[in-house]
Amino acid sequence: QVQLVESGGGVVQPGRSLRLSCAASGFTFSGFAMFWVRQPPGKGLEWVGVVSYDGTNKYYAESVRGRFTISRDNSKNTVFLQMNGLRGDDTAVYYCARAFGGTYFSGLDPWGQGTLVTVSS
């Protein structure tokens, strides 16, 4: 079945970096755009960014642009979120999700289980 599994979360000090991974299985990964969405504790969902099926196009939320970078390795069925210059307000559960229609102009389905990133000194 279609599955997404995030990893790489943890506790990191402000200003430091962290890289999240999302391993996909059960579908042709190279045919789908992939999203990252985050959710601060007790709050709502916030779109972080998206990468096209081939990695050539990427869009980011204003809150992370210039600090976060999305990339993908289609040979390993994995999408990454490189987070630099982390701040306290980046503390959240980070989800990866597939653009179920292929392009980023479609809904998100399915979602991974999420990985918690805590930025704290």
Added chain:
Amino acid sequence: EIVLTQSPGTLSLSPGERATLSCRAGQSVYSSKLAWYQQKSGQAPRLLIYGASTRATGIPDRFSGSGSGTDFTLTISRLEPEDFAVYYCQHYGSSPFTFGGGTRVDIK
């Protein structure tokens, strides 16, 4: 950026009742590219509706979506115990692909 405003913030209803959730966009959503998600406590969100009115695979027909332009509605015709959760709308017609703030459906 399209700002999505969901109302009410919390809806307190009993099982068997009808739930009507609203999602209003600050500008027209291109081609009704609007989705609804359900999130239960401690779980990842799940896609319910896309294209404003099309149910995702496996979603019961008590869930329905409607609307276009700037006003969208998610209706749950008869609440089941498993439907008490938080619901989010999201537009995906253009970047940034923003989410609404969510509506919590609580047991009355």
